[in-house]
Amino acid sequence: MTGSVFPVGHYNGARDAEQAVRVGWSRHRLDADAFAVWVLAHGVPEVGKGNWTVADVVAHCTDTGVDAPGKHLEKLADSGLIAVVEDDPASAAQFAHRHRMDVLFVGLGNAPEQLEGHAVGIPGLGTAAVLDPECYELWQWGSVAPTLWHSCEVRATVVAEPAARPDPDAALTEILGDLRFLLAHGCAYLDVVG
Template identity: 45%
Template sequence: MSELVFPVGHYVGERHPEGVQVVRVGVEHRPLTADEFGVWVLAHGAPEDGAVWTTDDLLRLAEETELADAGRHVEELTAKGLLALVPAEGGPEAVAFVEKYRLAPLLVGLGNTEDDPDDYALGFPLLDEPVAVVPVGSYELWQWGHVAPSMWHTCEVRAKVAADLNEPSGSEEVLAGLLADLRPLLVNSCAYLDLASR
């Protein structure tokens, strides 16, 4: 399997007269061409329940949408710090990823329902439909992830809570769970990845 791919940064819109798309990472605005922006958008994933999203998936969808030179753009965006590639099997590179980034929430929490207490809605108040409905793990990450200076700190808290509940899990399982909970937030633009605070 190819590597998991995650977009980094907060989209802040198109700029004229330059005609570029701008993504903010930390305090820097980074301009993207239309094709680079297309690849960055595809890196968010596709709305499929429980699906991982890899570079192979991104390149397949780029080909289907006739987005030229997607492989080259993946490499360039990774070098620019706008994409993060993470081994699907975890390991030191996955730990380095969660140490380097933190999660910043977007949208508003709309809560759960009596009929479906394990899923939570995110969106905008007073609209008829939520933007996304996510599982409890994703909702907890969305709700509390920005309090931690990095996603690694979130992993540590998750491991401690599991141990306190006599449900010990190793760091690999906790990390895999966090990465799985992250995807629904990114694919639905409920949150974005930014640099860890120091």
């Protein structure tokens, strides 16, 4: 298994000795090692909008003492808790058609330290992340879209030259980068369509 890793599901807290993650209408219970792999699939903030691969997840899992991270990755992928997007447009488009995004946190207004930055977090507790305008647009409107692909279509239409045909495939790379940033900072989560 290779490619970019995206976690799917919304964390629902501890249940007995396991952690619960909801995907669609299903709740999955994960042991400590499987949960650690799922958490590390979100990426780390230092990556920004960059690629977060299977190899990155395995390396970080190994560094933190998780046993058999590759095996856990495969099981999580089989159960729909992790999506692996291969480095080709067809795989990315298929992923975007099958998944939707929902947001966590609330908008806190413009970030004083960054002229075009938008802060999101929890009022009274602080800022979780400062988003650039494109990332903020996905965060603000992405949960309204029924799929990630719809977000790509909207972005492609907005940025297209007046006489040009919108290209959602070109917007997809940007959307996936923005999504990576949001996931790594805990500002959003992915779910399945339907």
